[in-house]
Amino acid sequence: MTWQMADIWENIAAAIPDKPAIIDGAKRYSWAEYDNRAARLAQLLADHGLEPGAKLSIYSYNSAEYMESQFGAFKARVCPVNVNYRYLEAELTHVINNSDSEALIFQAQFAPRVAAIRDQLEKVKLFLEIDDGSGEHLPDALSYEETLQSTEPMPVIERSDDDLYMLYTGGTTGMPKGVMYDHKSFASALLAKGFEMRMLEPPTDAASFGPLVQQLHAMGAASRSIPACPLMHGTGMWIGAMIPHSLGGCVILFDNSHFDPGALWQLAEDEKATDITIVGDVFAKPMLAALDDAKAGGKSYDLSSLLMMGSSGVMWSTEVKRGLLEHLPQMAIVDSMGSTEGSMGSSITTIENINSDQTAKFEMNATTKVLTEEGRPVAPGSGEMGLICNGGMVPLGYYKDEAKSAATFKTFDGVRYSIPGDFATVEADGSITLLGRGSACINSGGEKIFPEEVEEALKTHDSVYDCLVVGLPDDRFGQKVTAVLSLVEGARFDETALSEHVRSKLAAYKAPRAIILVDEVPRAANGKAGYKAAKEIALQRLQVPA
Incomplete structure (x- = not known):
């Protein structure tokens, strides 16, 4: 065989x-x-x-x-x-x-x-x-x-x-x-x-x-x-x-x-599912809301068979994980960091360790490294930013695209790595904190700002349901941080309060200088961010030349 x-x-x-x-x-x-x-x-x-x-x-x-x-x-x-x-x-x-x-x-x-x-x-x-x-x-x-x-x-x-x-x-x-x-x-x-x-x-x-x-x-x-x-x-x-x-x-x-979260929970009950696979908050938030609504309405799903919920590829916030585990304390949440080009790390959250869980923090696979663009290892606890390099399940390359293959799959010290462009820092304990994809990075006044960290800060505000952050052209700073977001049903839009909320969690220069309210944030069917569509919405609303 x-x-x-x-x-x-x-x-x-x-x-x-x-x-x-x-x-x-x-x-x-x-x-x-x-x-x-x-x-x-x-x-x-x-x-x-x-x-x-x-x-x-x-x-x-x-x-x-x-x-x-x-x-x-x-x-x-x-x-x-x-x-x-x-x-x-x-x-x-x-x-x-x-x-x-x-x-x-x-x-x-x-x-x-x-x-x-x-x-x-x-x-x-x-x-x-x-x-x-x-x-x-x-x-x-x-x-x-x-x-x-x-x-x-x-x-x-x-x-x-x-x-x-x-x-x-x-x-x-x-x-x-x-x-x-x-x-x-x-x-x-x-x-x-x-x-x-x-x-x-x-x-x-x-x-x-x-x-x-x-x-x-x-x-x-x-x-x-x-x-x-x-x-x-x-x-x-x-x-x-x-x-x-x-x-x-x-x-x-x-x-x-x-996507009907109520129908999903009912299917899990009917078929006694042990595992459910989703893609981050875009699935998890409506699933949590459905459980909350069912509980408030006196209905409960029998989900005692459910032992694991897995996700990969996008942010899955700690607050949403906590809410799911309050309903399903027997379950383990497996949040994998990776892409089609390979897996890089994961975190496992249970009811016992939820209070120590941090969004975007992962344990590296044994084959994963964080290296500078010159191939030098990033020292744990140094605060230095590096590229995540997966040395385990490395693809052969991209079909009929030798140039892109050469740029993404590289060899350092005799080891071949997949480097799709994700940046991270290495914590003192050896875990990594994902910053985001370099191609989406915003350069404002010479400072690098990763959309994912601003999005995560915004999503911790009670009024925010979903958001994406993009960089728009700016005469003074080169690019300005701009958020495209949707609100929780019944919430009031307060742009000043949202910007101040980000400033309370991140450096002030990372706070959005403009916030665009939409009914639904653009995403692909698998929950992946629709940054191109979000940028087009922001350019049109703010009447900024592309």
Whole structure:
């Protein structure tokens, strides 16, 4: 066996064939059924000329078909490509063409958008349409379910540790880029982290997964995971689906086309979920509000099965964590610091240590360093700022972008690191405090100001629901700190009070010189900050030339 993901999941399916693998509403598949459906998809791809190394784009909300398509691609040694369902025609065309995709699996509701770009898709020779009840249809596209049922399962084939896995990331500038991994580097590092988070000994080889998951089920310790955030992003797929699957767990799909926190809590109760994966405050705040509202209304959810809530990629404030733990004291909160380019550190918060928890403070992975731009280590407690360098799960590079790869993946003292541009300081105890992404840094009067620290200070004010901070052109200081924020329902907007609140927590020059009130702060479906849109709003409202 290799460390290729299909080998690992086939090993698990053989070990626990009758245990649940996928729940998506009325669709409930055991591991044997999941494996069989993925094998049919693999043969379908091969029948349409997709050879090992080919690419398959998946354009769907969270669904059983999304998971099957990915598993089936792995089985056929095809590389699945995640397509952001919010993309419009230009970005959609770019990802499908840039990835050299030869097939597209899509939900029928997206058929009009696919039809608009169909003639521009250079290599796609198979359009496979998932019936989602929308009534939409792309002419000549094959029905996903009908074609799957008429295809025999692909026999197990020999695979390679070097098979390509790729995840497209939007980044902060330019068109989306494909972050490349080989299966062995990716799977061995990611899945070991998943086992370690649950204080379990990681498997030493791919063949060990079957016996391990049998033990977990015998102990009643198998995961039942809800990825509440999109599977099209790394947090939802890696933490919410791939890790639980590799623990022999069941992935419970949540309709993420519209985020309804009450429906999420009800699903967690109904399915006795053990894990929920979210993306920071943008998910956690409405989830906490739903619990508060339910309690005030005399309703309670039975969430006694819930043991872990995980997040990655954005700020998750201590105040919100504290509120969740007051409702769910049995739960551990795992806040990971990382990006598509690799994990860098994490913090684990429980009811016992919540009072010592600090927003944006993380314990570094053993392979993580904080280095100056010259490659010199930052001394703990020095207050010096450095770049976070991940030396563990390091990608091969960006697909078809050698210049960006060379700028992001560098070698210091013989060790290769992923350096996506996040700055941090190292505390005296060896932990790190995340400052923010350098590309978003504001330069005001020669001072560097990271938007994230100003946002976090603003969000500690009782009236603020969400916010983003951007730099606008300024004749005197070069850039001025500007906040775009939304308020808690019923709160009063007091710009002076908000600026003074920031000054009470940060140096005065970091306080926003202008605050723009909006109904909703712009964010992507996975909760990531929409800095470009926020800046456009601020420029328009303040009538500042770009």
